[in-house]
Amino acid sequence: MGYVYQCEYALFRALDTDDPAEGFMVETFDDVVVGGKDDAFELLQLKHHDPAKAKAFTDKSADLWKTIRIWSSLVGDDAVDPSKTSFFLLTTAQSSSSAMLVDYLAPKGIAGGTRHVKAAKGLLMQIAKEIEAGTTGSMKKNVEPFLALPEAARDVLIGNMTIVPGVAVIESLRQKIVKRLSLTGATTGNLERLAQSLVGWWYWVLIERLRTKEKVPISKELLQEKITDLVSQYVVSSLPIFEDITDPDADQKARLLQRLFVRQLMAIGHAPDKTAVAGALLDVYKADGHIKRWIESLRLQPKELQEFKDQLYGHWAAKFGAIEPDADACLGRDGVEFELEKLGRTALSGSLSGSQAKLKDVELDYLRRGVLHLMANEPVIGWHPHWTAKFKPDE
Secondary structure (H helix, E strand, O other): OOHHHHHHHHHHHHHHOOOOEEEEOHHHHHHOEEEEEOOEEEEEEOOOOOOOOOOOOOOOHHHHHHHHHHHHHHHHOOOOOOEEEEEEEOOOOOOOOOHOOOHHOOOOOOOOOOOOOHHHHHHHHHHHHHHHHHHHHHHHHHHHHHOOOOOHHHHHHHOEEEOOOOOOOOOHHHHHHHHHHHOEEEHHHHHHHHHHHHHHHHHHHHHHHHOOOOOOOOOOOHHHHHHHHHHHHOOOOOOOOOOOOOOOOOHHHHOOOOHHHHHHOOOOOOOOOOOHHHHHHHHHHHHHHHOOOOOOHOOOOHHHHHHHHHHHHHHHHHHHHHHHHHHHHHHOOOOOOHHHHHHHHHHHHOOOOOOOOEEOEEEEOOOOOHHHHHHHHOOOOOOOOOOOHHOOOOO
16 A cells, blocks of 8 residues: 555646656655755655554654654765755644644644744654663664764754645545546546546556666656646547636736836837737737646646747747848948837737747637747847847846
């Protein structure tokens, strides 16, 4: 049951993140390992118990101190850097009313939480010394690596520890996976089949990765690609249109007006209170809102979005390339900036119309226009002949 739970929890964790940089492994440094940017890691120790038989989680639970032994050994052996690692103990057991460490090491950022790392350090040291002095056998072995750590390393380890009791048992976990996949648009009758297919693929890939010495993590991108492949069998419409994404309100318009794509339009003579900018704000709002929802609901993967952008880039390059000779020819003349702005408006007009780019099954002009403006916001494209010298990436 333990390995099955680890695999399914890792899948649930992977489905629940929007970070494409994260990768997932099981049975390496810990039950589940999540790798992120800049060599940061999350180590997840999972404890699954039969709800009918599980004992309450306490400050002296064997599950806790076995976990601390594992983490302390990793830190002591320099296998992980505690300053770049988050340590999670997740147990299906409910916490005892006397379990103070559950509060002291509660998840960070929980509203009304009582996380208190200094108090946790004092209590952990007190319990560890009591165990060391009064017991023999496995419990004493559990505290030895912890007490052997240099104080500075131990402090960092404790500061990055989190204890979460009462997590979903395996039956509930599968239900959560199914619920997450319901966002893909698969019909109710096919959701279980979709989940079963995905879980089967996930197990197979994890087993294959465990057989290799390199222990390569499963990337979020690979998972998204597989979901997209499977969903095509079960989804009626892969990219729905959301009727509630219509017009930005006053605050949203004010924020959009601060973006770099608006400055790009102003650089070719379009005033922020005129029609061209107003249309761009609407296109960006609708395009960005739809894309975010499609990615969040697992219907669109970043690779597909990039392919769409590549098509648009080719269309822009043809239109922008056509004005470059005229831009070079007008240098040195009187009124050169007026001519450059005029050429930029020509490039803009040509780029925003006539493209045949399609994002999966969606062909919408506002989507094409909106994504072009979003690309100008990065910026990877521009309208003014000298846009590369004028603008830096939007902060």
